[in-house]
Amino acid sequence: MKKFLKLSLALLLCVVLAFSFCSCVDVDELRNDQGFWANKERTVISFRGAEYKLLPACEEIYVVPSAEWYDPIYITEKDVPVLLADSRGMPAVIGKGAELLVCGIWESDTDKVYCRADLYDRKVKAIESFKLEHYCAWGPSYEENNGKLGALINQYRLLSEQSSAVVSEALATEGVVRNNFSFDGYEIFLCDKNIEFIADGYSGGMWVTVENSTYYLVKRVYDREKFDTTFTYYQLAPEKAVALMMEIKAFEY
Amino acid sequence: MVKKLIKHEFTAFTRTMLPMELILLGVALLNRIIHLFESHDTSYAIIEWSSNAAYCISLMVCGVMTVAVAISRFYKNLFTSEGYLSFTLPVTPAQHIFAKLLVACTYTVITMVTVFISICIISMGDYLVELFKAAGYLIEELFAHNTVHRIFFAIEVLIMCVAVGVSEILKFYACISLGQRAKKNRILAAFGIYFGYYFVCQIFGTVLLIGMTSFEWEGVVKFAVNNPNGIIHIVLLLIVAFYCAMSALYFAVSRYIMQKRLNLE
Incomplete structure (x- = not known):
C-alpha cells in the first residue's frame, strides 16, 4: 500500500512538473508584441530580434501601415514583465515590412519614428534630400494578415x-x-x-x-x-x- | 479541554470541506489539461468555456460553503439538540465561541490557500512564471519608495483584513444567538435580524455621512496634505479599532445569550 501511494505521488509530481514546460499561446503573443529600450537615451529599440534607431525629426515622413497597425506593441524597460507591458510601456505601431516603428502613436505631438538598423543610413540620406514635387491621394485598401482579411x-x-x-x-x-x-x-x-x-x-x-x-x-x-x-x-x-x-x-x- | 474542542471542531469542518477543496483542485487540473490543446475550433471553444464555467462555480461553492459550514456548525452544535451535550462539557460559552471562531477563521485561510493553489494549477507553465514575475515587479515597485511607511501600511491592511473577517463571522454568530430568542422559526428569525441589522447600519451610515458634510474639515484637510502618510495610518488604525470594537460587541452578545438566555430546541 505504501509503495502504491509513493508511486501515485511520484506520478502526480511528474505530471505537475511536465506542465511547467508547457508554453502558452497567449503569453507568446504578448512577448511577440513587446519591445525593449536598448539604451538609456531611448534612441534604440530592440524588437523581434532587430534593432531600430531613432530617425531625425521629420514631419513629412510617411510610415506605410502594416496589417498589425491597430494592434499596438509596447516598448518597455528590459526588467518589465510581459504581463505589465501594456501598463508600463510606451505604445507603438509597426509599419509595413517592419521597416519603421512609430512610438507614442496616440500622442501625436511626441510621435517618434524609429528605423530598422539595416535601413537607417539610407533613410537618413532620404530625410536630408527629399523633395516634395509629386502629388498623391489615398484610398482604402485591406491588408492580409496570415492569409485572412486584415485591417x-x-x-x-x-x-x-x-x-x-x-x-x-x-x-x-x-x-x-x-x-x-x-x-x-x-x-x-x-x-x-x-x-x-x-x-x-x-x-x-x-x-x-x-x-x-x-x-x-x-x-x-x-x-x-x-x-x-x-x-x-x-x-x-x-x-x-x-x-x-x-x-x-x-x-x- | 479547549484544545480537544478545537480538534473535534476541526475534524468536523474537514469532513465537509475537504471533498469541496479536492473537487476544486481537480476541476482546476482538468481545466489546465483542456487548455493544453489551444485550438481555434468551435467545439474546443465550447469545451474550454464549459470548463472555465465549472471552475468559477467550484470557486464560488468553496467560498460560500466555508461560511455556510461555519454558521451551521455554530448553530447545530450549540442551539439544537446537540447543545444539550455541548453545554455539559467543562467549557465556558466564551470558550465555545472562541473555538468555533478559531476553526472558522483557520478554514477561511485554508480555503484562500486552496484557491491560490488552484489558480497556480490553472496557469501552470509559462503563464504562471510570468504571473509571478509581474507580482514580484509590482511588489518591488510598491516598496521602492517610502519603504518604511509602506511596510507598516501592509501590516495594518493585513490586520484590518483579519479584523473584518473575524467581525463578520462573529456578526453571524450574534444573529444566530439572537434568533434563538424567537419561539418559532429561529433560523428565519436569525436571517431577519441579520438583514434588519444591515438595513439599520445602512441608514445610520447615510445619516452620518450627511451629518459629516456640515462639519469644518479644513483642519483635517490641512493635516492630510501636510502628512499624507500619517493620515493613512490614522484611518487604517481607526478602521481596525472600529472592527475590533464591533467584534467585542458581537462576542459579548453571543456569550450573554448563551449564558443567560439559552433556550435549546
Missing part, C-alpha cells in the same frame, strides 16, 4: 503625370484666399516620388471640390505662429477637374 488601411497612391500637371498648373495661377472651407471634395497631398514623405494636412493638404458649378483646387495653409488657417481657391477647368476627380475616386476600389 482597413489607407494607402497613398501617386497621381498620373497628367493629373499632377493639372494640379501644378492650377497652383501657378493666382488664387482667392478665404477663411473657411467645407472639406467636401477629393483630397490630394504633396509628396516625393516614392511616397516616403508626404506634407501633412496642415500645410500640404489640397482638395478638388465643386462650388456653384465651378471647380476649384483648394489649398490649406496653416500659420503655426498665429494658429491661423486660410484656404486658397484656385480655379480648375471643368474637364480637367472631372478627370482628376475620377482618377482619385478610382483609388478607392
Whole structure:
C-alpha cells in the first residue's frame, strides 16, 4: 500500500512538473508584441530580434501601415514583465515590412519614428534630400494578415503625370484666399516620388471640390505662429477637374 | 479541554470541506489539461468555456460553503439538540465561541490557500512564471519608495483584513444567538435580524455621512496634505479599532445569550 501511494505521488509530481514546460499561446503573443529600450537615451529599440534607431525629426515622413497597425506593441524597460507591458510601456505601431516603428502613436505631438538598423543610413540620406514635387491621394485598401482579411488601411497612391500637371498648373495661377472651407471634395497631398514623405494636412493638404458649378483646387495653409488657417481657391477647368476627380475616386476600389 | 474542542471542531469542518477543496483542485487540473490543446475550433471553444464555467462555480461553492459550514456548525452544535451535550462539557460559552471562531477563521485561510493553489494549477507553465514575475515587479515597485511607511501600511491592511473577517463571522454568530430568542422559526428569525441589522447600519451610515458634510474639515484637510502618510495610518488604525470594537460587541452578545438566555430546541 505504501509503495502504491509513493508511486501515485511520484506520478502526480511528474505530471505537475511536465506542465511547467508547457508554453502558452497567449503569453507568446504578448512577448511577440513587446519591445525593449536598448539604451538609456531611448534612441534604440530592440524588437523581434532587430534593432531600430531613432530617425531625425521629420514631419513629412510617411510610415506605410502594416496589417498589425491597430494592434499596438509596447516598448518597455528590459526588467518589465510581459504581463505589465501594456501598463508600463510606451505604445507603438509597426509599419509595413517592419521597416519603421512609430512610438507614442496616440500622442501625436511626441510621435517618434524609429528605423530598422539595416535601413537607417539610407533613410537618413532620404530625410536630408527629399523633395516634395509629386502629388498623391489615398484610398482604402485591406491588408492580409496570415492569409485572412486584415485591417482597413489607407494607402497613398501617386497621381498620373497628367493629373499632377493639372494640379501644378492650377497652383501657378493666382488664387482667392478665404477663411473657411467645407472639406467636401477629393483630397490630394504633396509628396516625393516614392511616397516616403508626404506634407501633412496642415500645410500640404489640397482638395478638388465643386462650388456653384465651378471647380476649384483648394489649398490649406496653416500659420503655426498665429494658429491661423486660410484656404486658397484656385480655379480648375471643368474637364480637367472631372478627370482628376475620377482618377482619385478610382483609388478607392 | 479547549484544545480537544478545537480538534473535534476541526475534524468536523474537514469532513465537509475537504471533498469541496479536492473537487476544486481537480476541476482546476482538468481545466489546465483542456487548455493544453489551444485550438481555434468551435467545439474546443465550447469545451474550454464549459470548463472555465465549472471552475468559477467550484470557486464560488468553496467560498460560500466555508461560511455556510461555519454558521451551521455554530448553530447545530450549540442551539439544537446537540447543545444539550455541548453545554455539559467543562467549557465556558466564551470558550465555545472562541473555538468555533478559531476553526472558522483557520478554514477561511485554508480555503484562500486552496484557491491560490488552484489558480497556480490553472496557469501552470509559462503563464504562471510570468504571473509571478509581474507580482514580484509590482511588489518591488510598491516598496521602492517610502519603504518604511509602506511596510507598516501592509501590516495594518493585513490586520484590518483579519479584523473584518473575524467581525463578520462573529456578526453571524450574534444573529444566530439572537434568533434563538424567537419561539418559532429561529433560523428565519436569525436571517431577519441579520438583514434588519444591515438595513439599520445602512441608514445610520447615510445619516452620518450627511451629518459629516456640515462639519469644518479644513483642519483635517490641512493635516492630510501636510502628512499624507500619517493620515493613512490614522484611518487604517481607526478602521481596525472600529472592527475590533464591533467584534467585542458581537462576542459579548453571543456569550450573554448563551449564558443567560439559552433556550435549546
